[in-house]
Amino acid sequence: MRTTWNFYSAGQLLFGSGSVRQIGELTQRRQLRRVLVVTDQVLLDVGIVDQVREPLQQAGVEVELFTESCAEPSLQVADAAITAAKSFQPDAIIGLGGGSNMDLAKITAAVCSHGGAPADYFGFDKVPGPVLPLICVPTTAGTGSEVSHAAVLTDEANQIKVSTLSNYLRPALAIVDPLLTLSCPTSVTADSGIDALTHAIEAYTATDFSVLEGTDDGPCAYEGRYPLGDVLAEKAIALVGQHLITAVQEPKNQQAREGMSLAATLAGMAFSNCGVALVHALEYPLGGALHCSHGAGNGLLLPYVMRFNLPERTETFGRIAQLLGEETGGLAPIDAAEKAITAVEKLRQAIGIPARIRDIGGQESQLAGFAQKAFAIKRLLAVNPRRANEADLVSIYRDAL
Numbered sequence: 001m002r003t004t005w006n007f008y009s010a011g012q013l014l015f016g017s018g019s020v021r022q023i024g025e026l027t028q029r030r031q032l033r034r035v036l037v038v039t040d041q042v043l044l045d046v047g048i049v050d051q052v053r054e055p056l057q058q059a060g061v062e063v064e065l066f067t068e069s070c071a072e073p074s075l076q077v078a079d080a081a082i083t084a085a086k087s088f089q090p091d092a093i094i095g096l097g098g099g100s101n102m103d104l105a106k107i108t109a110a111v112c113s114h115g116g117a118p119a120d121y122f123g124f125d126k127v128p129g130p131v132l133p134l135i136c137v138p139t140t141a142g143t144g145s146e147v148s149h150a151a152v153l154t155d156e157a158n159q160i161k162v163s164t165l166s167n168y169l170r171p172a173l174a175i176v177d178p179l180l181t182l183s184c185p186t187s188v189t190a191d192s193g194i195d196a197l198t199h200a201i202e203a204y205t206a207t208d209f210s211v212l213e214g215t216d217d218g219p220c221a222y223e224g225r226y227p228l229g230d231v232l233a234e235k236a237i238a239l240v241g242q243h244l245i246t247a248v249q250e251p252k253n254q255q256a257r258e259g260m261s262l263a264a265t266l267a268g269m270a271f272s273n274c275g276v277a278l279v280h281a282l283e284y285p286l287g288g289a290l291h292c293s294h295g296a297g298n299g300l301l302l303p304y305v306m307r308f309n310l311p312e313r314t315e316t317f318g319r320i321a322q323l324l325g326e327e328t329g330g331l332a333p334i335d336a337a338e339k340a341i342t343a344v345e346k347l348r349q350a351i352g353i354p355a356r357i358r359d360i361g362g363q364e365s366q367l368a369g370f371a372q373k374a375f376a377i378k379r380l381l382a383v384n385p386r387r388a389n390e391a392d393l394v395s396i397y398r399d400a401l
């Protein structure tokens with residue numbers, strides 16, 4: 001039985017509209033003089049890269065761009081980023097973009113600092129020590145990678161997402177400027193937004209820290225549910241309930257963008273300490289094989305996993321329903337809990353996330369293979385509040401087919 005818990009985040013978190021203008025001064029103050037910006041062509045085209053490059057150059061920082069990142073980057077893209085970094089020899093790496101670019105920046109920093117190849121660091125706590133300073137600037141409101149210890153790549157040969165988890169991958173500095181998300185296309189807003197909701201719900205309903213397998217003296221990938229995580233997750237869930245549909249329907253609504261950016265960062269703080277669970281385990285093989293975005297896969301699966309977990313978290317689900325704006329007064333606990341599931345289903349539909357695996361091209365014949373891969377991700381299964389065997393996973397996928 002554990003009696004202690006830890007909380008980690010980015011070293012510094014700067015939040016607010018217009019905050020990206022401070023990136024030059026903050027970089028220079030850290031005596032970082034050469035930076036590699038890991039980003040992509042879309043962000044160059046919409047002018048976001050210039051919003052980072054100009055203040056850096058004005059502060060006398062030398063900037064090199066790597067613009068070959070892309071959504072859900074593969075191991076090959078990681079190799080290209082590492083080659084670019086080795087040739088430029090930066091003293092810091094900036095991850096500018098959605099989770100994809102921020103994660104690529106993290107992997108690049110790990111390999112530049114410790115050698116080897118990305119695969120050497122897959123899993124938990126394989127990065128042997130501090131890495132080049134990382135500055136992360138999200139342009140989506142979703143992954144929370146700007147504060148998290150995770151970096152996800154796509155292993156195309158094995159058709160699965162692979163993650164590296166290390167507290168050395170927490171950025172030294174996170175700059176969350178909601179104005180950078182104003183240009184997000186509808187589908188990116190929806191997918192990344194429901195990813196943030198998934199992070200918050202999985203952290204909020206995680207196995208309690210006191211009974212999660214592990215010891216008090218060693219580091220662990222996830223700590224399980226504990227009170228500080230609850231505070232962060234509750235606020236994140238409420239913010240998603242208030243702002244996600246508006247952010248999708250009115251992309252230039254600054255208040256909705258600010259709400260979603262805060263939600264995503266808070267959810268990142270919660271899940272990267274407490275954990276994510278079965279939704280993420282089931283999404284990794286689904287996304288790897290069917291090439292849906294991480295957020296869309298999670299959003300699709302979330303209500304099905306909630307239904308599986310409901311018996312273990314009835315009261316907490318009632319609270320989630322309230323946080324999402326549902327009226328639960330006078331209801332029996334089980335009915336209040338059901339409302340959390342229907343609220344997520346309504347939200348999913350309102351923002352255009354598919355509700356069935358067949359809608360994204362999946363077939364019955366693939367489900368057993370997906371379940372086998374998902375069942376192997378033990379650190380995620382351990383965080384899930386209800387124990388699941390491989391047959392349970394097949395049956396959840398079947399419900400979702």
Ligand SMILES: NC(=O)c1ccc[n+]([C@@H]2O[C@H](COP(=O)([O-])OP(=O)(O)OC[C@H]3O[C@@H](n4cnc5c(N)ncnc54)[C@H](O)[C@@H]3O)[C@@H](O)[C@H]2O)c1
Pocket residue numbers: 040042043046048070071072073097098099100101103139140141142143144145148149150151152153161180181182183184185188191192195294295
């Ligand atoms: N590290 C973590 O903690 C963590 C957590 C969850 C998910 N992830 C990973 O993050 C990735 C998903 O990240 P994401 O949902 O942020 O999307 P993304 O980074 O994959 O971006 C999706 C697309 O949106 C474009 N885009 C991003 N911001 C834009 C903007 N402001 N204007 C116009 N276009 C924009 C990108 O160029 C890209 O084409 C997945 O690989 C997932 O596995 C990581």
Ligand SMILES: [Zn+2]
Pocket residue numbers: 143195198199280294298
């Ligand atoms: Zn996620």
